[in-house]
Amino acid sequence: MDHVGIVARELKPLVDAFNALGFRVSRPVPLCGMRDGESVSLGQHSAHIVLANFYIEISAPDPGRSDNHLVPYLERFGPGTRIVALTCSNAPTAHAALSKQGLELGELFEASRTVAHGGGATANFRWFPIVGAPELSALTCWVEQLTPELVLHPAGRTAAWTAHSAIEVIASCDEPLVSREQFGNWAKAAGVDRQAPPLIPHRRAGGDEGDSKPTVVDRLLLASSDLERYRRYLEARRMPYTEENDGLWISLPGLPALQLGFIELEER
Numbered sequence: 001m002d003h004v005g006i007v008a009r010e011l012k013p014l015v016d017a018f019n020a021l022g023f024r025v026s027r028p029v030p031l032c033g034m035r036d037g038e039s040v041s042l043g044q045h046s047a048h049i050v051l052a053n054f055y056i057e058i059s060a061p062d063p064g065r066s067d068n069h070l071v072p073y074l075e076r077f078g079p080g081t082r083i084v085a086l087t088c089s090n091a092p093t094a095h096a097a098l099s100k101q102g103l104e105l106g107e108l109f110e111a112s113r114t115v116a117h118g119g120g121a122t123a124n125f126r127w128f129p130i131v132g133a134p135e136l137s138a139l140t141c142w143v144e145q146l147t148p149e150l151v152l153h154p155a156g157r158t159a160a161w162t163a164h165s166a167i168e169v170i171a172s173c174d175e176p177l178v179s180r181e182q183f184g185n186w187a188k189a190a191g192v193d194r195q196a197p198p199l200i201p202h203r204r205a206g207g208d209e210g211d212s213k214p215t216v217v218d219r220l221l222l223a224s225s226d227l228e229r230y231r232r233y234l235e236a237r238r239m240p241y242t243e244e245n246d247g248l249w250i251s252l253p254g255l256p257a258l259q260l261g262f263i264e265l266e267e268r
Contacts (some may be wrong), residue, residue: 001054001056001084001085001086001087001166001169001196001197001198001199002085002086002087002142002143002145002196002250003054003055003056003083003085003143004056004057004061004083004084004085004138004141004169004176004220004264005033005046005056005057005058005081005082005083005084005085005138006056006057006058006059006075006079006080006081006082006155006255006258007059007060007073007078007079007080007082007083008072008074008079008254008255009017009060009061009079010060011028011045011046011047011055011058011059012082013058013175014058014059014254014255015028015047015062015110017252017253018049018056018058018252018253019021020224020237020239020253021162021239021250021252021253021260022158022159022160022162022233022234023049023056023158023162023163023232024050024115024156024158024159025047025048025058025155026047026049026115027045027047027114027116027139028045028046028047028052028155028226029045029046029113029114029116030042030045030111030113031044031045031046031113032043032063032111032113033109033110033111033112038039041062041243042069042111043058043061043062043065043067043068044056044059044060044061044062044065044066044068044070045060045062046058046059046060046113047059047206048156048195049118049158049163050151050153050157050158051152051157051158051164051165051166051222052152052157052160052161052164052165053098053152053165053166053195053196053197054165054196055151055152055195056220057083057139059083061074062108063251065095065245068215068244069129069139070082070083070137070139070256072107073137073138073139073221075139075167075240077137077138077216079083079126079254079255080136080137080216080255080257080258080267081137081138081216081217081218081258082138083138083139083140083141084136084138084141084169084171084199084217085127085143086140086141086142086187086190086199087142087143087145087190087192088142088143088144088187088190088191088192089144089145089190089191089192090144090189090191091108091126091127091142092108092126092127092129093144093188093191094142094144094191095108095128097144097189097190098142098186098189098190100189101185101186101189101238103130103230104130104131104133105128105129105130105131106128106129106130106131107126107128108127108128109126109127110124110125110126111124111126112124115151115153115156115160116148116155117157119156121147121150122147123147123150123151123163124146124147125143125144125146125147125171126143126146127141127142127143127144128142128145129141132185135214135215135231136210136214136215137214137215137216138217140204142190142225150216159171160199160200160225160265161224161225161226161229161230162224162225162230162233163222163223163224163262164222164223164224164225164265165222165223166197166202166220166221166222166223166266167195167197167221167222167223167263168197168198168200168219168220168221168222168238169197169198169217170201170217170218170219171200171201171202171203171215171216171217171218171221172201172202172203172204172205172215172216172218172219172234173201173203173204173215173216174203174212174213174215176202179201179215179220180200180201183192183198183199183201186256197217197221197242199214199217201214202219210212214216216257217257218233218257218262219258219260219261220256220258220259220261220262221247221261222260222262222263223260223262223263223264224262224263224264224265225265225266227248227262227263227264230248230262231248233246234250242259245263245264246263247261247264248261248262249261249262250262252254252262
């Protein structure tokens with residue numbers, strides 16, 4: 001995984017929710033693409049939470065921009081994890097390899113954003129989406145970061161005692177064994193960053209047999225360098241959490257379907 005995007009119709013409530021949980025959230029910036037050699041607005045603003053090996057994008061389409069590529073996902077599925085960005089080592093090569101697997105892919109795009117912790121420097125990336133995949137509840141794409149050292153620079157990271165790194169991105173689905181094989185084939189074709197967290201499919205809780213629903217990323221498992229300190233932080237602010245398998249789990253305020261898990265960072 002390169003990153004996930006938590007998308008809503010308004011950006012500020014999401015930013016406030018993550019700030020309240022102790023995350024460092026960058027100031028929102030417009031996202032831009034390239035068209036005929038010129039930078040053009042994508043009709044979208046995003047803020048970012050940077051970890052050592054991953055980042056969380058918090059995003060919303062600009063008012064009145066019904067042409068933004070996130071709008072169809074918001075209209076169909078509502079707010080939530082509506083961007084699932086997989087890592088690739090070379091976007092053109094990955095596009096060709098995945099096309100040979102029979103995937104219907106969109107065109108290759110170039111895009112950029114300003115990085116606040118880089119003193120206003122520009123982060124550049126290339127990406128391409130899957131199209132025509134109704135079983136996915138998010139814009140699912142591959143991203144090649146052209147300036148990874150800027151995107152994940154320590155100066156922009158959340159405090160490690162809140163979240164140092166991402167361990168797993170967990171997707172609920174109807175057929176986890178099928179999805180696991182599919183995700184594995186995609187990763188082999190695209191080329192993966194071994195430091196990036198894997199996308200792990202789990203069987204969806206509840207639901208009737210035969211009642212097929214889109215795959216949704218609904219849990220992020222993160223590693224804290226000082227879990228007890230983070231527990232005290234939550235308790236001091238009377239923020240509810242549950243305990244499970246030596247970790248803490250929190251529902252994101254305003255988006256109860258998205259769970260954030262925290263475990264102690266292992267010494268390496």
